[in-house]
Amino acid sequence: MLRELSSMRETFGKLLVSLGEIHRDLVVITADVGDSTRASYFRDRFPARFFNVGISEQHMVNFAAGLAAAGMRPLVTCFAMFLMRAWEQIRNTTARMNLNVKFVATHAGLSDSIDGSSHQALEDIALMRVIPNMKVVVPADSSEIMRSLPKIISEERGPVYYRIGRDYSPPITVDINDEFRLGRATVLRDGEDVTIIGAGPVLWNALEASKELSRIGIRAAVIDMASIKPIDEDTIERYARKTGAIVTVEEHSIHGGLGSAIAEVVVKRYPVPMKILGTTTFGRTAKSQEELIEHFGLGKNSIIKAVAEVMGSGRRSRGS
Numbered sequence: 001m002l003r004e005l006s007s008m009r010e011t012f013g014k015l016l017v018s019l020g021e022i023h024r025d026l027v028v029i030t031a032d033v034g035d036s037t038r039a040s041y042f043r044d045r046f047p048a049r050f051f052n053v054g055i056s057e058q059h060m061v062n063f064a065a066g067l068a069a070a071g072m073r074p075l076v077t078c079f080a081m082f083l084m085r086a087w088e089q090i091r092n093t094t095a096r097m098n099l100n101v102k103f104v105a106t107h108a109g110l111s112d113s114i115d116g117s118s119h120q121a122l123e124d125i126a127l128m129r130v131i132p133n134m135k136v137v138v139p140a141d142s143s144e145i146m147r148s149l150p151k152i153i154s155e156e157r158g159p160v161y162y163r164i165g166r167d168y169s170p171p172i173t174v175d176i177n178d179e180f181r182l183g184r185a186t187v188l189r190d191g192e193d194v195t196i197i198g199a200g201p202v203l204w205n206a207l208e209a210s211k212e213l214s215r216i217g218i219r220a221a222v223i224d225m226a227s228i229k230p231i232d233e234d235t236i237e238r239y240a241r242k243t244g245a246i247v248t249v250e251e252h253s254i255h256g257g258l259g260s261a262i263a264e265v266v267v268k269r270y271p272v273p274m275k276i277l278g279t280t281t282f283g284r285t286a287k288s289q290e291e292l293i294e295h296f297g298l299g300k301n302s303i304i305k306a307v308a309e310v311m312g313s314g315r316r317s318r319g320s
Contacts, residue, residue: 007167008201009106011142012149013038016075017045019153025073026153029053031060037077037106057082061089061101068099075153079112080105080121080163087127094159095133102153103128104162108138109200109251110283110292111165120283126256128161129229135160135182136229138199138250138258140172144226147173148180156182163200165251168289170204173224183230191221194307195239198249199225199258201289202298206249209303220307231261237269245310247275249298254278273313275306 020026020042029051034040043050053060057078064074076083083090083105094101105124112119129136137152137160139145145164152160176186188203189210196206203224210220221239225231240246246266248259259276266272279296286292293299 006142006169006171008142008145008164008169009038009166011145011169012104012106012164013041015146015149016042019150020046020049023073023153025071027051027067027072027074029060029064029074029076031055031057031078031082033078036079037104039077057086058089061086062093064101065089065093065097065099068094068101069097073100073153075102075104077104077106079119080108080124081119084121084124084127090134090159091131095131098133098158100157100159102160102162104164106164107166108163109165110296111168111251111289113286113289113292116285117282122251122253122279122283123256124161124163125228125250125252125258126260129261130256133158134229136163137161137182137227138163139226140200140203140224141169141174143171143173143176144180144224147176148226151180152182165201165289168201170201172201172203172207180226182227183232184227185232185235186224186226187221187235188224189220189222191219191243193219193243194245194247194311195221195223195243196247196249196303196307197223197225197236197258197262199228200251202249202251202293205293205298205300206303208300209307212300212304213307218307218311225258225262228258228261231265233265233269236262236265240266240270240272245273245313247277247303247306247310249277249303251293251298252278254280273310275310277302277306
């Protein structure tokens with residue numbers, strides 16, 4: 001059955017209101033992008049707990065850190081690209097003290113297609129995961145936002161970088177009923193010949209590639225690695241041993257992102273051939289996120305090509 005696309009930011013904005021009803025200490029801070037991030041839904045329902053600091057991202061982070069130190073539950077939301085302006089403040093005033101600030105970065109990856117490279121964050125995962133105490137989460141779709149964000153807001157203490165796109169959200173995890181847990185991957189499709197690991201909406205292309213590969217007798221496992229830090233080392237090792245080859249796909253630079261995080265595990269636990277799909281340059285303007293995904297070699301056919309390359313690279317025998 002064909003399911004309609006949904007909007008990640010719309011899902012976030014509506015869920016934020018529900019979380020505000022549950023947590024009376026939840027405070028939302030933004031830098032003049034409340035409407036664009038859909039944090040305006042929270043503003044309209046809880047105006048006394050919403051703060052727009054203007055185009056001042058560094059102040060936004062420091063303000064949130066002060067609220068956390070005073071016992072509140074602050075959530076910062078901003079375009080991913082412009083939240084990077086406050087990297088020093090995130091490191092020094094939040095992460096060093098392990099303060100309970102949640103950073104929801106919208107319009108991440110290639111999702112802000114129309115505004116071009118200046119608005120497309122393709123380096124943010126690398127910048128955030130290198131910070132001690134910082135956890136990094138990249139939900140695949142709106143359904144995973146619904147499963148993961150309440151857990152992170154309600155149960156997880158300390159700083160979390162939570163990366164979502166804009167409006168493109170194909171139905172990737174809609175049939176997943178497992179409870180979300182930091183540090184645990186979700187196997188979307190099992191397989192024995194090769195493993196495809198991704199995060200974010202590009203997992204849709206990984207699933208489509210897996211279906212296409214099955215028609216020629218290649219059984220490709222597809223794994224949703226929404227929790228990039230902490231990362232599920234056990235699942236990575238298990239599938240490295242099981243399939244003997246790994247392809248990673250992400251809307252991020254190939255340097256320092258999901259692929260790099262998985263390679264760090266693979267080289268330590270069980271080395272196998274890997275192919276990392278991602279960007280190697282800045283983004284560009286386009287009519288849609290899907291157009292950019294294809295342009296940067298993250299579509300179904302590019303994943304199938306990468307699978308063929310990694311399977312033919314002299315991999316180790318399975319289970320050795």
